[in-house]
Amino acid sequence: MDLTFDTIEQKVVKALGKLNWQKTNGKRTRAVKKAVGELGDKLGFVVSTAHRRVGSNCEWLYDLCWCKEDEDETLLSMPLAMESEWDRSYWGLLCDFQKLMVSRADHRVLICSHPTAEDWRGCVQFLVQQIHRYCGTQVGDRYLFGCWTAEGWDFKQYVHPAPLPQNDQVWLFQANKKDFVLVDEVKPQKIENWSVTQNHDKLRPGDKVLLWQSGAEGGILATGELVTGAYEEDGDWWAEIRYVGLLDTFVLKSTLRKHPILKALGVIKMPHGRNPYRIYDEEWLALKQVMGVQ
Secondary structure (H helix, E strand, C coil): CCCCCCHHHHHHHHHHHCCCCCCCHHHHHHHHHHHHHHHHHHCCCEEEECCCCCCCECCECECEEEEEECCCCCEEEEEEEEEECCCCCHHHHHHHHHHHHHCCCCEEEEEEECCCHHHHHHHHHHHHHHHHHCCCCCCCCEEEEEEEECCEEEEEEEECCCCCCHHHCEEEEEECCCCCCHHHHCCCCCEEEEECCCCCCCCCCCCEEEEEECCCCCEEEEEEEECCCCEEECCEEEEEEEEEEEEEEEEEHHHHCCCCCHHHCHHHHCCCCCCCEEECHHHHHHHHHHHCCC
């Protein structure tokens, strides 16, 4: 996050940074479109948007977009697609943001407003999770997030990285404390069968496993690895897990709930879900930092 802005991003940040935000939401939208639209005109792109004073192209697909066309007005590429949304809820932003995710624009720009920088950081983490989970996301996809907070403008950039190596696929299995107490059962190199009720076709031998103890004081207590993929036996599905061992320091649910990324773990949002939960790339990177592992 926040890598070096490329030339286009620098110009967009500069244009928006000049805006006076003591306006109503409607005027904000027009001001954003005017600033980014005029920039697109200066750069020689065909600009499409509604309610602006530069150019004559009507809104097309996005609040604003820059297009590159040949002399026959054939669309060659879309250098930029932008959405602006002033609903401060994450889910209010998501509908507009999903339009950006499915675009093939070189630059995807989201403009919004949040009361505090902390609220804004949490929102960006939420949106990055959406990028990771969308199957159409490609390596190198660029996003520019711009937000007006009580502290002023804040711009964040995200460029989607190459996926983690295949052997870093990670799953979380939850143990019900009433039936299975991890601190009593987990011994290094011990192999046990665990019930599998979802993701049957995705489990692979060698996948990493995090073991979660349910309950108010629960959390990630141990690690392991899959010995087998999912297999069916007498109508039920199972997978064999070899335990690596208990963690030196347990990663408690109370700690994870305060983390901007990990508070959205499936096992926290849906504690009565089915085993195993998928741990997405950005969640695994954050968990490794929390757990202090490489």
